Amino acid sequence: MFQKGDKLYSIVGMKCPRCHEGKLWKTPFHKMKLYDMYENCPVCGLKYEQEPGFWYGAMYMAYTFSSGALLIVMLVCMFVLKWNLTQIFTAVGITALIGFTYNARLSRSAWLNIMVSYNPNWKKQNEERERKRAELKAQGVNVDEVSSLTSQGKHGFESDNKIFKV
Ligand SMILES: [Zn+2]
Numbered sequence: 001m002f003q004k005g006d007k008l009y010s011i012v013g014m015k016c017p018r019c020h021e022g023k024l025w026k027t028p029f030h031k032m033k034l035y036d037m038y039e040n041c042p043v044c045g046l047k048y049e050q051e052p053g054f055w056y057g058a059m060y061m062a063y064t065f066s067s068g069a070l071l072i073v074m075l076v077c078m079f080v081l082k083w084n085l086t087q088i089f090t091a092v093g094i095t096a097l098i099g100f101t102y103n104a105r106l107s108r109s110a111w112l113n114i115m116v117s118y119n120p121n122w123k124k125q126n127e128e129r130e131r132k133r134a135e136l137k138a139q140g141v142n143v144d145e146v147s148s149l150t151s152q153g154k155h156g157f158e159s160d161n162k163i164f165k166v
Contacts (some may be wrong), residue, residue: 006114006119017116021043024109029101030150037108044122050115057115061107069099 002009004020016022022043026036038093049055073095077088119125133143143149 005118007118008050010118011106013108014105016044016046017113018046018119019122021117022046024112025105026046029105032101034101034104035108036136042133045126046116046122048112050112054109054115055111058108061134062103065101065107065110066099067097069103070096079082 002012009015010017010020014024016024019041023043024037026038027033037048070092074088074092077083083091107120129149133149136143136146
């Protein structure tokens with residue numbers, strides 16, 4: 001349905017938002033290890049947790065997704081299936097339990113995809129970064145202290161130009 005390069009492809013497919021190839025999670029979601037996430041994309045190296053506290057934003061996504069999904073279940077039970085109140089609450093409860101882990105992961109995936117865009121040139125950028133690192137290292141600069149060269153996150157790439165002023 002969705003192709004590589006589409007936001008929905010990486011959100012629903014739980015792929016790295018930058019390269020659309022690397023996985024976000026180490027284990028399938030039904031294993032119940034909620035946040036068993038890779039620190040960096042195994043393919044392009046993007047740092048998933050962009051900054052400390054980054055995942056707090058995903059809670060808002062989780063809230064939106066879960067209330068939306070539960071509302072739909074409730075409305076279908078009420079108006080399509082015409083169930084009684086006990087049946088409706090049971091259905092909503094079961095949906096919430098089953099959807100809990102998937103929703104937790106989907107919300108992180110969506111949040112990360114909102115913050116980081118697809119970049120088909122990631123390979124070239126990584127090579128450029130390594131080249132700059134080697135160049136500065138040769139000049140005696142401690143490259144690990146140049147944040148734009150150590151962080152593989154979005155903010156690191158945006159500040160790439162600053163390194164020439166070191
Ligand atoms: Zn990636």
